[in-house]
Amino acid sequence: MGRTLIIGACGQLGSELTVYLRSRKGQDQVVASDISKPIPYIADGPFEELNIMDKDQFLKILKKHDISEVYHLAAILSAKGEQNPLFAWQLNMDSLLIVLEAAKEKLIEKIYWPSSIAVFGPDTPKDQTPQNTIMNPDTVYGISKQAGERWCEYYHHKYGVDVRSLRYPGLIGYKTKPGGGTTDYAVDIFFKAVAGENFQSFLSKDTELPMMYMADAVRATVSLMEAPTESIKVRSSYNLAAMSFTPEEIFHELKKIYPDFKIEYTPDFRQKIADSWPNSINDNVATREWGWKPTFDLKTMVREIVTQMTVEI
């Protein structure tokens, strides 16, 4: 087995995954890459500046570092995608096909590619959304993730590509901020609460969405990638769940720690995106096939993040 390459390593998930994988495999075994300069958090290991739309550059990096496994995390998220739909489609799709083609040509052995709850749409059953159901996403991000899932399955069945994927719920971390997502309010709210400022929510108080603490997301990703090939039956993407909550519920959890904390609800265009997504996800298939089990719920996540943020200030 050669080294691991992370594409989008300066992002919210990429940065934490890089640190975790380096601690597991060894600092030199995990090459971080991003279109931007390395952030300090990941700067202490190998790094390459990479625009994943540049296929030649990508292929050079694979060779230079003897890469056998790629985590392709670069994407335009839901809210940002609506501002430039054609660019979002192009980036999200073309980059995936570049990576899948490299695996088809046997230049790499294994791929991780994230999907999202955004593959679901207004016609999808909202509660305990099953693995296989009506999807009909209506954001460009969701359309690109659904099409990407189809491509992953296609490359697996047709060319034997070992590609694995998870449909992430909203991911909540505090180390790096996300950019351009609809679930991001649940990250921003921590920064305001800890700074002693009031919070303006761009989603209404009763908008329930599936969410997950970053530590669980990183663990899920690596367990999926380390699971034996024969247990991975789903080659589109697995439903994945940990908790669901509304802006009002997370606000109340934070108010227990910061009694003066205040929230105001000013829904914007992101409300429509959130309304098209499920309230909760059924992830029984992931549990059955590779043993997925979350460890954080809303209460334990809020305590953990606030503790970590206040220690680090």
Ligand code: SER
């Ligand atoms: N968290 C993402 C977003 O809000 C969904 O996968 O865009």
